[in-house]
Amino acid sequence: MENVQTLEFDITGQICPSTLLITLREINNNIAALKSGAVRLLVKTDNRDCTNTIPEAASNMGLTAAVQKIDAVYTILISKE
């Protein structure tokens, strides 16, 4: 999709529950754009625990989250379902 804006935010160094809370805050701030598909969020984290909690919370909000691991960093791409 060419017109989708990707908002990246780096929370490496943060651990639970801050990682989840910060991500939830960003989702809340962009919920309408996320739901419409205009925006997607790319979260960078090195906290393994949040690779479960963030996708689950995103899924409960009707969004989808794809997790990838690149070296020691996880990327979680949150977008429209």
Add this chain to the structure above:
Amino acid sequence: MDTIPDTSMTGNNAETDEITALRQELTRLRSANEQLTNTLQLRTGYIRTKVNQLLNVMGTKPLRDEELDGNSIVEFDPLGIIFESFRHILASLKEKNSQLQLLHDEMVAIFSAVQVGIMVVDRDFRVISFNPTMKNIFFTGLEDGAIFGELCSRIACNGQIPDEFCAVRKILEGAEFASFKSWEVRGRIFDVEAAPIHDSAGLVTRIVLVYNEITGLKKAQNELQQMNTELELRVAERTAQYQEINQELESFCYSVSHDLRAPLRHVSSFTTILAEEYSNKLDVTGRDMLVRICRGSEKMGRMIDDLLRISRVSLTEVNFVAVNLTSLAESTAAMLRDSDPERRVTFNIAKGLSARGDAALLGIVMQNLIGNAWKYSAGISAAVIEVGMKKIAGKEVFFVSDNGVGFDMTYRDKLFRVFERLHGEEFEGSGIGLATVQRIISRHRGEVWAESEVGTGATFYFTLPENKLK
């Protein structure tokens, strides 16, 4: 820290009073501050507790004291973040509920409209739900209340299906799909199929049973089968009649041919006597006529012999044995060479050619095919006759080929007809050889065909039952 100076020693009463008042005010303010601090701590403690409870619901760890102090927790507002997230979660759940409701409505509509009986039972074989078709098939006259909770074995199967065929039992034993084909009950026939519904832990909680009535289909199949049987019987009867008629015709042909020989012998012998003893009394024209009569009767004699031979082929019983076709071909080649030692013909006969068939009849096939190859390559200075086998579509196909005059493929249909000839008087023959070959191959349940091009030769192919023992 107390910053009000002690003026009690100065003797100034007014100042002393003011200082005392200030001290009292300070004490009050300190007390109030302490109370407010306690209250704030209680409030932030409450917020922290509630945030931690909500974080626990979301499956993550509680806040750490050093991470967010009393002021930061208010400023960062985790409670607000979680509240907002829950609002979105609720909105999403509401949307999903609407979709689920739509799916449910669709399923109910299909469940009601479908023309197969559907019933859902629990692990205890008790009816949980059923569709109108199911009710029409099995539960006519019963109130819905009397059906729910009943044992399916009693209310549907009527106890007529043994345990080993019970589809529900098969599903409970671990099958992902079970069926019972052509189940007959109360004069009707059904194909029954069952599939499990699992809970989130993977356990079978319900079993869906589908009853597809095939009574009409089975009836039609039975009628069709009966018609087929009758048709086969009629075909067999008709075939037997044709075989009988054919046999009679063959016998008739044999008798006629045989009976024609006697009068022909008379014609032939009296013509010979006439030629030997009375030719001097005939003029040139008369003697020429006599010669023509002799030739005609000889030709007729050969034709009668050929007819008798082909009749014998049809009447003789085929005795299937392993036949060495290479040996039959080599014998024929030797016989032809002996008949005309002057001719230079190269025979390429493959080794190990064998099939199952009647040795005598297959000998006639080889004599005719190789004889034809010999005959129609007579004018070729370097005649080559090849006998071999090739696999076509996995089947053994034997062939006899030559590089002789060949024939026009336009007339290939005439090749195997009795007395039909594609060449004139330059090649002798009665036109019965290939008809005999076809009859023999046909009696071996084989096929024979030919390919050719005028001037380049001809190839005759034939198939026979394979010799499995070779």
